[in-house]
Amino acid sequence: MHRHWSRRDVIRQCLAAGVLVVPAGWCEADALHAWFDAQGQREPTPHVEMGPFYKRRAPATAMMRQAGDAGMPLAVRGRVITVHGEPVPNATIEVWQADHGGLYDLDGYRFRAALTPGATGAYGFESVMPGHYPARVARHVHYFVTAPGHKPLTTQLYFASDEVFEGNPDKHFRKDPLITSRTLVRPVTLTGTPTNGQATVEFELVLEKA
Numbered sequence: 409m410h411r412h413w414s415r416r417d418v419i420r421q422c423l424a425a426g427v428l429v430v431p432a433g434w435c436e437a438d439a440l441h442a443w444f445d446a447q448g449q450r451e452p453t454p455h456v457e458m459g460p461f462y463k464r465r466a467p468a469t470a471m472m473r474q475a476g477d478a479g480m481p482l483a484v485r486g487r488v489i490t491v492h493g494e495p496v497p498n499a500t501i502e503v504w505q506a507d508h509g510g511l512y513d514l515d516g517y518r519f520r521a522a523l524t525p526g527a528t529g530a531y532g533f534e535s536v537m538p539g540h541y542p543a544r545v546a547r548h549v550h551y552f553v554t555a556p557g558h559k560p561l562t563t564q565l566y567f568a569s570d571e572v573f574e575g576n577p578d579k580h581f582r583k584d585p586l587i588t589s590r591t592l593v594r595p596v597t598l599t600g601t602p603t604n605g606q607a608t609v610e611f612e613l614v615l616e617k618a
Contacts, residue, residue, distance in 0.1 A: 479508030479536030495529030
């Protein structure tokens with residue numbers, strides 16, 4: 409069976425092979441933003457099932473991490489945009505994840521949040537790197553995105569640094585059968601110091617018109 413290569417897959421492969429060179433300091437997400445801005449259209453963010461742990465009425469906060477929480481501090485940034493790169497107005501992003509130990513808070517709202525992107529579509533939140541739990545292979549953050557006039561999006565963010573991918577998510581992302589697209593496995597950038605580090609990830613959310 410021949411693999412279907414999306415434009416995003418091709419750009420990623422060109423970056424890996426060195427046939428597409430970007431300025432120093434650019435990450436893969438920067439290159440993809442620049443390329444698709446020039447091309448004028450993006451592919452919608454792939455769907456992933458919601459899973460059993462979604463809860464309504466998550467708190468409106470961008471800070472899910474609390475002092476003393478175990479795990480690597482995590483900052484996620486991105487935009488909610490249309491396939492043409494325009495900000496999606498009046499969007500709501502709900503995110504939820506397991507804690508460092510791989511447990512979901514089913515009684516309260518730890519590591520759950522509702523976010524409202526700004527006028528440019530930008531969003532962000534602070535958390536910790538989620539742990540593994542027995543029913544799933546890869547670490548992940550759940551997303552449920554809604555906006556008037558657009559199709560609801562249920563998806564998940566994965567991390568290229570996850571040990572399950574053995575340093576090669578291109579080859580091993582299918583180890584988790586719920587990962588519907590390689591594009592959902594995002595690069596991780598470490599910032600800070602060895603004793604006070606933070607993982608940063610960019611995750612763009614592209615919605616389709618209803």
